[in-house]
Amino acid sequence: MSKQRGFTLLEIILALVIFASCAMMVVSTIPSRSGADIFGQQLKALVEYGSDRAVMDGNIIGLTITPDRYQLVTFEEKNGKRGWVPLTAGRIITRGDFPEAMHVSLSPQRLAATLDAEPQILFLPDGEISRFTLSLQSDDNQHRFRVVSQGAAPVTVENDG
Numbered sequence: 001m002s003k004q005r006g007f008t009l010l011e012i013i014l015a016l017v018i019f020a021s022c023a024m025m026v027v028s029t030i031p032s033r034s035g036a037d038i039f040g041q042q043l044k045a046l047v048e049y050g051s052d053r054a055v056m057d058g059n060i061i062g063l064t065i066t067p068d069r070y071q072l073v074t075f076e077e078k079n080g081k082r083g084w085v086p087l088t089a090g091r092i093i094t095r096g097d098f099p100e101a102m103h104v105s106l107s108p109q110r111l112a113a114t115l116d117a118e119p120q121i122l123f124l125p126d127g128e129i130s131r132f133t134l135s136l137q138s139d140d141n142q143h144r145f146r147v148v149s150q151g152a153a154p155v156t157v158e159n160d161g
Contacts, residue, residue, distance in 0.1 A: 039099065039102075039136070039145075040136070040145040040146075040147060040157040040159065041157055043070075043134065043147045043157075044147055044155050044156075044157045046063075046070075046072065046093075046094070047063065047121070047123075047129070047147060047149065047155045048153065048154075048155060049072075049089075049092060049094075050062075050063055050072050050087075050121075050123045051123045051127065051129050051153060051155075053072075053087070053089070053123070054123035054124060054125050054127075055125055055126075055127055057074075057125070058125045059074055059075060059076075059125060060074070060075045060122060060123065060124060060125065061073070061074050061075075061087060061122070061123040062074070062075070062084060062118075062119025062120075062121065062122050062123070063119050063120065063121040063122075063123075064084075064112050064115050064117060064118075064119040064120065065104070065106055065111055065112060065120055065121070065134065066111055066112050066113065066114060066115060066117075067098075067104055067111050068097060068098055068100075068104075069095070069096070069097050069098065069115055070095065070096055070098070071086055071087075071094065071095035071096075071115045072086070072087040072089075072094040072095065073085060073086055073087055073119055074086075074087045084118065084119060086115075095115075098136065099138075101138050101139045101140075102136045102137065102138055102139075103136070103137045103138075103139065104134070104135070104136055105134075105135045105137075106120060106132060106133070106134050106135075107132070107133050107135075108131070108132070109121070109130075109132060120132070121149075127152060127153065128151060128152060129149045129151060129152060129153070129155070130149065130151075131149055131150060131151045132148075132149050133146050133147070133148050133149075134146065134147040134148075144159070145157060145158060145159045146158045
């Protein structure tokens, strides 16, 4: 009688089925990220960028938030007057629109009427950040998240939905 070497086709197929089943169970336990969660992470990154930029430039940076838009601004002298001007950062997006189906609220500050208003959130050159809670909630109440600052890094994103 000769010795059998290797695996039969049936054994290989059975092993593949077992591995595929295990992979499906692992993937199904990973939570899917909603658009609201991704947007919350983007806002967190924008706040962290504003804070880092204030420290690097040694200048005050602000974030102006209206019910439908947001924009980073910097305090500069322009045409002999000092004031807030939009921050430009090359490839980094420093302004944007909130999703249409989202309700925006900010505490303890209020939302600005226009992007030309004074910024509600300030980033100081020493690394200090205004304390705030920026809440976004979808119109159908399925997606809710908050971007929270306790006055310094790190800024957190809390997903309630």
